[in-house]
Amino acid sequence: MSNFTKNILWAVITLIVIALLFSLFAGTAKPPTPLSLNTLANDINAGSIQQIKVSGDELDITMKDGSAAVSQKEDESSLSDTLKNLGVTDQ
Numbered sequence: 203m204s205n206f207t208k209n210i211l212w213a214v215i216t217l218i219v220i221a222l223l224f225s226l227f228a229g230t231a232k233p234p235t236p237l238s239l240n241t242l243a244n245d246i247n248a249g250s251i252q253q254i255k256v257s258g259d260e261l262d263i264t265m266k267d268g269s270a271a272v273s274q275k276e277d278e279s280s281l282s283d284t285l286k287n288l289g290v291t292d293q
Contacts, residue, residue, distance in 0.1 A: 234270035237263065242273050243288035256281055 203211075237245070242263065245251050255262040256275070263271040275281045 232269075234262075234272045237271045237273045239273060239275070239284060239288060242271075243285055243290050246285065246290050254281070 242251070242261070245265070250266050251263060252266045253264040255264075259274050259277060261273040261275055261281070263273060265271060276284050279287075
């Protein structure tokens with residue numbers, strides 16, 4: 203085998219190894235857990251919610267343990283009104 207062929211072979215093997223390593227580490231992310239509004243209200247009262255981001259009707263929730271969750275608010279009312287109706291106290 204010529205030097206050129208060996209270099210091409212090593213380059214292909216190196217790219218395959220890099221792709222395999224990347225897929226191992228990139229594929230470990232866990233999808234966010236879906237939550238109902240009742241569960242969300244209970245978690246807020248328990249103090250286990252760190253942040254809620256509202257994007258239209260979608261809620262992106264960050265728990266205090268670092269895990270992620272998603273939920274969906276009602277179309278007709280604001281999130282604060284919905285949570286108040288579900289028994290969430292002002293904090």
